[in-house]
Amino acid sequence: MTRQVRRIDVDDPDVDGDYGQRLLYKGELFTGEAEEHLAGRRVSVTTYTQGIKDGPYRHWFASGVLQATGVMRSGFLAGEALRWHENGVLAQRLLYSEDGHIALAAFAWDEKGAPVSAWVRPDAEEGD
Structure with a gap:
């Protein structure tokens, strides 16, 4: 049985940060992958645990x-x-x-x- 990884877009209006620079989604500390897009192209995927960067990350130039x-x-x-x-x-x-x-x-x-x-x-x- 494969566990589904939760993934959000950092530009989602429900995404925010707190004073501890932790990532929040709908007011809760986020665990999963956060994607960022620029001009419709994915430019980053970062893994978070309880709002803190924790796990693999990948960044791309706008060119891909x-x-x-x-x-x-x-x-x-x-x-x-x-x-x-x-x-x-x-x-x-x-x-x-x-x-x-x-x-x-x-x-x-x-x-x-x-x-x-x-x-x-x-x-x-x-x-x-």
């Missing part, structure tokens, strides 16, 4: 090209997060602890794929 993907845990980036230039070349790779509390590494490339910057947490290299 994938822009970013990753996972949030209790509002923090967790694990690997990737971002692309609109031409499809990888722009950024971020690595965080699984709980999202520790940045482990960050790499960036220009639109031609040439490295721009690289940072690795010194103590992360020893344990990997």
